[in-house]
Amino acid sequence: MxxxxxxxxxxxxxxxxxxxxxxxxxxxxxxxxxxxxxxxxxxxxxxxxxxxxxxxxxxxxxxxxxxxxxxxxxxxxxxxxxxxxxxxxxxxxxxxxxxxxxxxxxxAAAEPPPLRVRTAPHCREVPAVKHTGLFGALHERRRSQSAGFDDALFTDGRSAVSEGPTWNVGFFDGTRLVWPAADVLPGVTMALLQRHHTGAQHTERIGVADLAGMEAAFATNSAFGIRPIASINEVTYDADHAVLRELRKVYESISPEPL
CATH class of the missing domain: 3.30.470.10 (Aminotransferase class 4, branched-chain amino acid transferase, N-terminal domain)
Incomplete structure (x- = not known):
C-alpha cells in the first residue's frame, strides 16, 4: 500500500x-x-x-x-x-x-481515578478489529454515565463479561489473574501483561454472578495503562490492592520501543 x-x-x-x-x-x-x-x-x-x-x-x-x-x-x-x-x-x-x-x-491525560462501572449487554461488531464503528459502545458509555457510573462493562447473551467500550478487563481471584474468555479486542496492554507478568494467569468464562468472588478488578488500555476498577454494579473492590501495584510495576518495567 x-x-x-x-x-x-x-x-x-x-x-x-x-x-x-x-x-x-x-x-x-x-x-x-x-x-x-x-x-x-x-x-x-x-x-x-x-x-x-x-x-x-x-x-x-x-x-x-x-x-x-x-x-x-x-x-x-x-x-x-x-x-x-x-x-x-x-x-x-x-x-x-x-x-x-x-x-x-x-x-496525554493524567492518571485517572478508579472506575465505577455497570454491566450492559452489548457486543461490538467484528470485536477482534479495532474499527471506527464505535457508536454502540459509546452509546452504552453515555447511558452508564447518565445513570451515575463512569463507564460500561459489556456482557454477552449469557451474562458473561467481555470488555469495556475502549478497554480490556482483568480480575484477580486471590490466586491468579483471570481474563474473560469472550469475543474481545486483543488489547496491547493486556497482551503485554500476559507476556510479562510471571504470576499465575487463566482465561475463563466470567459470569456476572462470579464478580463477587473476585478480590480485584482492573481495566487496561494503552492510553492509561492499568486503571483500578472500584466497583461493578453493587460489587466493590479494593482499588489499592497489592496485585494492582504489582501489575503497575510490571507494566512500567517493560522497555518502550523507539519510533
Whole structure:
C-alpha cells in the first residue's frame, strides 16, 4: 500500500470519516518518542488493514506519519493512527481500496481515578478489529454515565463479561489473574501483561454472578495503562490492592520501543 499523507485532512477526508466511518485505528501513549508495545500496535494496524481493506500496510509509513505529527507536540502525548479510504462511498465499498493514514494527537491525560462501572449487554461488531464503528459502545458509555457510573462493562447473551467500550478487563481471584474468555479486542496492554507478568494467569468464562468472588478488578488500555476498577454494579473492590501495584510495576518495567 502507498498511503497518501492524511496528516492534515481536507474536507473530502473528513466527509469520508463522518459519512462512511469505515476504517480502523490504534491509539498509543508516546513519551520521549518511545511507545510500550509499539510492535504490537504496528502489527494490529497491519492485521486489521488486511481484514478491513484487503491490502497491506507499510509500518515504516506509519512511523513516518507519527514522526510528522509529533513535531511541536507536547510530551507525553496520546497518538491515534486511523486508516481509512476517502475514495470509498457508503453505497460502494467493494472497489479496490487505497487506504490513507491519518495521525492525530492530544496531550496525554493524567492518571485517572478508579472506575465505577455497570454491566450492559452489548457486543461490538467484528470485536477482534479495532474499527471506527464505535457508536454502540459509546452509546452504552453515555447511558452508564447518565445513570451515575463512569463507564460500561459489556456482557454477552449469557451474562458473561467481555470488555469495556475502549478497554480490556482483568480480575484477580486471590490466586491468579483471570481474563474473560469472550469475543474481545486483543488489547496491547493486556497482551503485554500476559507476556510479562510471571504470576499465575487463566482465561475463563466470567459470569456476572462470579464478580463477587473476585478480590480485584482492573481495566487496561494503552492510553492509561492499568486503571483500578472500584466497583461493578453493587460489587466493590479494593482499588489499592497489592496485585494492582504489582501489575503497575510490571507494566512500567517493560522497555518502550523507539519510533
Amino acid at each position: 502507498e498511503p497518501s499523507d492524511a496528516s492534515a485532512p481536507d474536507a473530502l477526508q473528513l466527509t469520508a470519516l463522518a459519512m462512511t466511518n469505515y476504517g480502523h485505528f490504534t491509539t498509543m501513549r508516546v513519551e520521549g518518542r518511545r511507545v510500550r508495545g509499539l510492535s504490537l500496535h504496528l502489527e494490529r494496524l497491519r492485521r486489521d488493514c488486511g481484514v478491513v481493506f484487503g491490502t497491506e500496510l507499510d509500518p515504516d509509513q506509519v512511523r513516518a506519519r507519527i514522526h510528522d505529527a509529533l513535531a511541536g507536540a507536547p510530551d507525553p502525548v496520546t497518538v491515534r493512527v486511523t486508516v481509512f479510504d476517502p475514495g470509498l462511498r457508503l453505497e460502494r465499498l467493494g472497489p479496490v481500496a487505497h487506504p490513507q493514514i491519518l495521525v492525530t494527537s492530544r496531550p
